[in-house]
Amino acid sequence: MALPMEMLMYTCPKCKICTGNLHPGETGEVHKLCPAYTRYGFFAYSGGGKCYLAQGIKEGVLEPDEELADVLFHCTLCGSCEEQCATDQSPTDIARLVRREVVKALGGPPGDAQTVVKSTVNYKNPYQQPKALRYRWAKGMNIKDASKEKVETLYFVGCTAAMIPARTHFALNTVKLLEAAGEDFGTLGSKEICCGATTYNLGVEDTFKEIATENTEMLNKLEVQKVLTSCSGCYSVMKNEYPKVARRNFEVVHVVEYLDQLITEGKLKPEKKVELTVTYHDPCHLGRYSKLYDAPRRILEAIPGIELIEMPRNREKSWCCGAGAGVKTTYPDFAAWIGEQRIDEAKKTGAQALVTACPFCEGNLTDVAQATEAGMDVFDVTDLLLRSL
Amino acid sequence: MKVLSSPVDPKLAERASKELLEALGEDKVTTNKAILFTYSGTALPIPKTMPDVVVRAKTVEDVQAVLKIADKLVVPVMPICSGTLEPSVIPKAGGIVLDLYGMDQILEINTDAAYAVVEPGVSIGQFVRAIRPHGFRATLGSYPPGNSVLGNYHLKGHGSHRASGIDSEVLGLEVILPDGTIVRTGSKAFEDRFPGQGWHAQWGPLPDLRGIFMNACGTLGIITKMAARIYPLNDVQALPVMGFDSYGDAVEFMKIVSRANLVEHCVTWHWGLYTIMNVLASGGNMTDSGDYLKIFTTEPWKHPEDRPYCLTLNIMTGFEEDIETHTKLLEKVARGLGGRPMNEELQERFPGTWDYYKTHGIDHEPCTHFMKGFGMGYGFMHILYAEPKNVVPLERFGLEFIWNRGLQYGTTYYSHCLDQGRSIFLRLTPFVDPVDEAEHERAVEIYRDYIEEGMKRYGATTIRYDGIHNYVEEAGGFGDLMKRIKTAVDPNNILNPGLKMYEGGW
Structure with a gap:
């Protein structure tokens, strides 16, 4: 039986386990895992602090105002607090609940995140890009249009991989890899719309529900068996949240899961050497939210020449990239700070490159690596897999 | 709220x-x-x-x-x-x-003199993990690994070496007074004159001022450093558990084995507590457990027939030969008092409880097992300690007192042996619904009355300042001196005045 959320809000003992890996039986260094608490240091920024903010709102002691919003939205909802919490609290869910209250009271999330929401409503993507440009990345490619012909697997490209030029390699690589494996797949082309992950995390509940319903109904109608995503945000929200809004008749699969399976089945054979020492960054929505840790690592290990070195904070205890839940848009300096910590950690492993499996993570980590002249390349798993074929 | x-x-x-x-x-x-x-x-x-x-x-x-x-x-x-x-x-x-x-730095781990110096923000999890590679362990209380070492150690009634006679883990403190003066206690008092002086001794040639900052809860100064005792991880760590059908037998057992130096520490758990712990630590939910319901429906001074009234845990560490002999002696003493060794039965029937005991008493790790229970009601701390002959009737009195006042949730306890059984700590724990305000008020009232009755009838005392009682006023000349010290150290009364420790409580 899950404990009622209300009770959880009131029983946080302020032990601060939510901020670091302190569980019994662990060895080695104690790591700081909560970006907001590590950066700002006041209890309110921690997972436990979010429970107290929820109490304050519920009791009418705190107004869901801009001051509270500033604390609350300085959080990437990375889920590390939830992973660590020993009282089985759900600080991340509680934070989302409070975000919804703030959004209702203020008419939207703080700062530039409002633009993201408006763009998602008006253009069906968070980047204020015209809908028609969604399929620009596939120019000259001959990909099945899943809205016109039936396919078993639908590749849901996602707004970032489709519309941000520096991230379109996710989509291009995926298509090339699926074609190399002889898979039957298609895309929705310019008919694809945002998955709604950003609105979900920003607490814009109604908009998220509309998007989730629209997407689920559309994909159900196409009778696809699998929906494949590049973005860990799309993956997590479609896999974990859509079923709470509408009945979903398709399986949601992340590209790395799919490619891992293709390698296992022998449909993809990474044979060319890629001489590179890499470390892997677990995207929060792929890892903590969806428990998908092994598939990307197996792919990297299958590529000849790749040496994988783990960062101290990995898997369940991974440090966030800094981009999520509206932070990159609303508080870019904070996003950059979080990313910088990660790049530093990656560099300390001695790896030549940092590899991840999410265009959003790659975006922030690349921006930081370039801005700080870190000398660290950032890749998607598909970049390296493609090189090895 | x-x-x-x-x-x-x-x-x-x-x-x-x-x-x-x-x-x-x-x-x-x-x-x-x-x-x-x-x-x-x-x-x-x-x-x-x-x-x-x-x-x-x-x-x-x-x-x-x-x-x-x-x-x-x-x-x-x-x-x-x-x-x-x-x-x-x-x-x-x-x-x-x-x-x-x-302020979360471990400033020194002194393996030669067996102490470590920490800042206030160092957590017990961080502390344990830092000293372990050096072959050392820390004393532990029943609190989770995120808790501050200093925040907890400076309060009395804490620790897993208490039966052996070590009454505090604090060797020395650095304290900042309201005017900015830095005070260091014990051997470190001479820091300015003799910078090489370490924290090895609790005492110097002058009176032990460390004690006035202990339990003072920030009313006399802000503690910025603490030198804490640490203990070697010896060849063998062991935790023989004995079952008894009465609390009195368990108290007698704790007295005998601690005075014979057979254990570092011993603690007795009431059946309700080890039953709850089994449900929590096994990953279950208390509301789904028939065992848990027993705690609501059984008068706590009566125990279900299928389990002992209480268990006594014996924390031991040392050479293999020592542990072997001492364990046999513990079993002999227990049997002599009508008790029995419980380790095998415990592991089989109460695996969650055993896992908690093992983590705490053998692995020497701060635990999180009990924390799931926080969502189901908060443990309110009715702490008294008394001489052995008095603590036994106090236990029965306390259980009946709380039960008969009709709190919604059950009541249970644990009890520590302090200073080789000179004093026995008894913490009754009624669970309080975290969102029921009326229940909160009743719980506070029951707490206040229980402490007063316990002190009056059983010569008991409590171990920490609770904000509710006027201990300074009731402590005669001692209380008067405390007031004078407070006035001298903090003339403007800026240090945690909300606690009203010197003014008679809330």
Whole structure:
């Protein structure tokens, strides 16, 4: 039986386990895992602090105002607090609940995140890009249009991989890899719309529900068996949240899961050497939210020449990239700070490159690596897999 | 949930905030109301109070700066670290909350003299993990690994070496007084004159001032460093568990084995507590457990026939031969008192409880097993300690007293042997619904009456200041001296005045 959320809000003992890996039986260094608490240091920024903010709102002691919003939205909802919490609290869910209250009271999330929401409503993507440009990345490619012909697997490209030029390699690589494996797949082309992950995390509940319903109904109608995503945000929200809004008749699969399976089945054979020492960054929505840790690592290990070195904070205890839940848009300096910590950690492993499996993570980590002249390349798993074929 | 406003004059609070901001910068000082609220209280069922400003100190100089401003303006300062649910961390006087959790360095691990020096923000999990590679372990209480070592060690009634006669883990303290003076206690008092002096001795040639800062909950100074005893991980760690059908037998057992130096520590768990722990630590939910329901439906002084009334855990560490012999002796003493060894049965029938005991008493790790229970009701701490002959009737009295006053949830306890059984600690724990305000009020009333009755009838005393009782007034000449010390050290009464330790409580 899950404990009622209300009770959880009131029983946080302020032990601060939510901020670091302190569980019994662990060895080695104690790591700081909560970006907001590590950066700002006041209890309110921690997972436990979010429970107290929820109490304050519920009791009418705190107004869901801009001051509270500033604390609350300085959080990437990375889920590390939830992973660590020993009282089985759900600080991340509680934070989302409070975000919804703030959004209702203020008419939207703080700062530039409002633009993201408006763009998602008006253009069906968070980047204020015209809908028609969604399929620009596939120019000259001959990909099945899943809205016109039936396919078993639908590749849901996602707004970032489709519309941000520096991230379109996710989509291009995926298509090339699926074609190399002889898979039957298609895309929705310019008919694809945002998955709604950003609105979900920003607490814009109604908009998220509309998007989730629209997407689920559309994909159900196409009778696809699998929906494949590049973005860990799309993956997590479609896999974990859509079923709470509408009945979903398709399986949601992340590209790395799919490619891992293709390698296992022998449909993809990474044979060319890629001489590179890499470390892997677990995207929060792929890892903590969806428990998908092994598939990307197996792919990297299958590529000849790749040496994988783990960062101290990995898997369940991974440090966030800094981009999520509206932070990159609303508080870019904070996003950059979080990313910088990660790049530093990656560099300390001695790896030549940092590899991840999410265009959003790659975006922030690349921006930081370039801005700080870190000398660290950032890749998607598909970049390296493609090189090895 | 009651949340009171700060009683500090808003203009004064504003001036203090401004000066603090100027001195320390906005990275360390905030008046954001949302942030302030998260420092207004704890999960304890005690009304919250809003502070006016929160400062997170990173250095001793930061602490000095805060105290100097507060003392000049006469604004209350309440220090806080992490994880303590003591009443002392509710800023009832408003003013400044001084968050010390950012001071999180382990400054020294001295394996030669077996102590380590920590700042207030060092957590017990961090501490245990840092000293383990050196072959050492720390004394542990029943608190989770995120809790501050200093915040908990400086309170009395704590630790897993108490039966052996070590009554405190604190060798020495560094304390900042309201005027910024730095005080170091014990052998470290001579730091300025003889910088090489370590923290190895609790005493110097002068009176032991360490004691006045212990249990003072920040009312006499802000503790910025603590030298804590650490203990070697010997060849063997062992935890023989004995079952008894009466608390009196368990107390007698604890007395005998601690006085014979067979154990480092022994603690007795009431059947209700080891039953709850089994459900929690096995990953179950209490509401789904028939065992859990027994706690509501069985008078706590009667135990279900299928399990002993209480278990006594014996924490032992040493050479293999020693442990083997001592374990046999423990079993012999237990049998002589009608008890029996329980390890095998415990592991089979109560695996969750055993896992907790093992983690705490053999692995020497701070535990999280009990924390799931927090969602189902909060453990309120009815702590008294008394001489062995008195603690036995006190136990029965306490269980009946609380049960008959009709709290919604069950009551259970654990009991420690202190200082080779000279004194026995008894913590009754009725669970209180975390969102039922009327129940909170009743729980506080029952607590207050129980403590008073326990002191009056059984010569018991309590172990920490609770904010409710007027202990200073009741302590005669001792209380009078404490008042004089307080006045001399903190003439403007800026240090945690909301606790009203010297004025008769809330």
